[in-house]
Amino acid sequence: MRDNINKVSERGARLDSLQDKTDNLAQSAQGFRKGANRVRKQMWWKDMKMRMCLVVGIIILLVIIIVPSVVATKKN
Numbered sequence: 485m486r487d488n489i490n491k492v493s494e495r496g497a498r499l500d501s502l503q504d505k506t507d508n509l510a511q512s513a514q515g516f517r518k519g520a521n522r523v524r525k526q527m528w529w530k531d532m533k534m535r536m537c538l539v540v541g542i543i544i545l546l547v548i549i550i551v552p553s554v555v556a557t558k559k560n
């Protein structure tokens with residue numbers, strides 16, 4: 485009977501330890517999720533900046549090509 489009581493108390497201690505581990509794991513998962521979202525947003529902004537630079541570059545290139553053509557046709 486004492487043996488059973490000792491086993492029950494040991495089992496309770498193991499359950500408490502397991503509960504602590506699951507709480508720590510849940511906190512770590514939440515931290516990971518926040519970090520992953522932060523990195524995702526940073527990468528989205530970086531990609532958007534690159535796309536905007538590319539669009540501006542294409543517009544400038546088109547202006548450089550089209551303006552001299554228009555000026556040359558008006559002179560003739």
